[in-house]
Amino acid sequence: MNEYKDIINIYDVNINEEKDYERLIKFFGVKEIDDVILNNLKYLAGDLHVLLRRKFFYAHRDFDLLLNKYNEGKRFFLYTGRAPSKSKMHIGHLIPFLLTKWFQEKFNVNVYIQIPDEEKYWEKKADNYEEIREYALEDAKTIASLGFDPDKTFIFIDSEYIKNMYKAAIYVAREINLNTAKSVFGFDDNSTIGLPFYIALQIVPTFFERNIPLIPCGIDQDPYFRLQRDIAEKFGYYKASTILSKFVWGLQGPYTKMSASDPKSAIFVDDDYDTIKYKVFKYAFSGGRSTLEEHRKYGGNPDIDVSYFWLSVLFEEDDYKLKEIRDKYIMGELTTGELKEYTTNKIWEFLSSVQERRKNINIDKFMYDGRLAREMQEWEFKP
Ligand code: TRP
Numbered sequence: 555m556n557e558y559k560d561i562i563n564i565y566d567v568n569i570n571e572e573k574d575y576e577r578l579i580k581f582f583g584v585k586e587i588d589d590v591i592l593n594n595l596k597y598l599a600g601d602l603h604v605l606l607r608r609k610f611f612y613a614h615r616d617f618d619l620l621l622n623k624y625n626e627g628k629r630f631f632l633y634t635g636r637a638p639s640k641s642k643m644h645i646g647h648l649i650p651f652l653l654t655k656w657f658q659e660k661f662n663v664n665v666y667i668q669i670p671d672e673e674k675y676w677e678k679k680a681d682n683y684e685e686i687r688e689y690a691l692e693d694a695k696t697i698a699s700l701g702f703d704p705d706k707t708f709i710f711i712d713s714e715y716i717k718n719m720y721k722a723a724i725y726v727a728r729e730i731n732l733n734t735a736k737s738v739f740g741f742d743d744n745s746t747i748g749l750p751f752y753i754a755l756q757i758v759p760t761f762f763e764r765n766i767p768l769i770p771c772g773i774d775q776d777p778y779f780r781l782q783r784d785i786a787e788k789f790g791y792y793k794a795s796t797i798l799s800k801f802v803w804g805l806q807g808p809y810t811k812m813s814a815s816d817p818k819s820a821i822f823v824d825d826d827y828d829t830i831k832y833k834v835f836k837y838a839f840s841g842g843r844s845t846l847e848e849h850r851k852y853g854g855n856p857d858i859d860v861s862y863f864w865l866s867v868l869f870e871e872d873d874y875k876l877k878e879i880r881d882k883y884i885m886g887e888l889t890t891g892e893l894k895e896y897t898t899n900k901i902w903e904f905l906s907s908v909q910e911r912r913k914n915i916n917i918d919k920f921m922y923d924g925r926l927a928r929e930m931q932e933w934e935f936k937p
Contacts, residue, residue: 842890
């Protein structure tokens with residue numbers, strides 16, 4: 555590994571071991587989210603979201619600075635996004651939105667959610683653009699169902715909202731040359747000409763307010779915002795602060811991908827109880843022993859167990875309970891079947907409430923006529 559593009563590039567993420575995450579910190583020049591930052595945040599927020607406590611969000615740019623500025627009375631806003639493709643959202647896709655929602659709740663700030671319907675099409679990860687437009691709306695509904703405040707959240711689909719964004723994109727695109735784009739993202743001669751321009755479109759929403767943009771996202775998205783930071787002040791806007799997450803494991807095992815195009819690897823947001831149970835029992839890689847007898851005698855390994863992974867990242871919020879599960883699994887007191895049953899129920903507890911909210915979601919509020927959405931119909935870039 556001599557180049558970060560071997561680990562992360564515009565087309566692919568290839569994390570093979572925990573050490574790759576440390577490498578990315580060095581390559582990207584970002585900082586670890588340490589206990590000092592977490593304590594400061596906890597002091598302001600009252601508690602810490604499980605994704606922070608367990609350090610699934612593990613790196614940042616200037617988040618310490620943002621907290622200092624916040625203490626001096628400066629405001630911030632949240633921005634994140636999701637590129638729709640041909641398939642529906644899985645539980646891994648929800649992660650940045652869950653943290654974003656938590657920040658909104660704790661700090662009562664505006665949230666902007668970009669749905670770039672052009673991105674995956676230009677990346678050739680999906681072939682039917684008309685279909686992507688439909689998925690864009692489905693994804694918007696799913697995201698809204700996580701509980702965002704409809705008057706403080708604006709969800710926008712690029713091809714619809716482009717009229718407001720285009721002027722800013724004109725300014726931004728001029729500041730980034732192809733050479734930089736290539737070296738930061740790893741475009742090659744077969745890349746479509748859309749993708750380098752798309753960089754500008756993902757930067758534009760960082761200028762939606764004159765406050766500090768805070769962006770919870772996967773660490774693969776950091777390159778966009780590194781470029782943003784080089785140009786923001788020139789236009790009279792703040793450099794973006796990012797909080798960056800690791801990647802979730804697919805059902806097949808440690809460091810495999812949860813891929814929306816492979817149902818054996820993923821649990822989808824709209825899976826019902828039986829489907830979740832079937833997938834967890836049949837596919838979720840287990841750190842348990844091959845026979846019950848051996849398991850009782852030698853115990854299991856939680857650190858390679860996909861069910862335990864998901865409990866520890868997101869679904870078991872109680873630190874004591876998690877520790878108890880871990881200890882009992884190692885001791886062989888808790889069986890693989892019991893762990894899978896517990897995990898299934900935890901996932902279902904969470905997803906059933908999202909599915910319930912999704913049934914009655916009024917997406918127009920988030921996109922057009924909630925308070926923030928209405929305001930944003932008038933937004934204009936003013937360098
Ligand atoms: N590029 C992201 C993806 O591939 C989508 C996205 C758009 C995004 N704007 C964002 C992600 C801002 C994080 C922050 O899914």
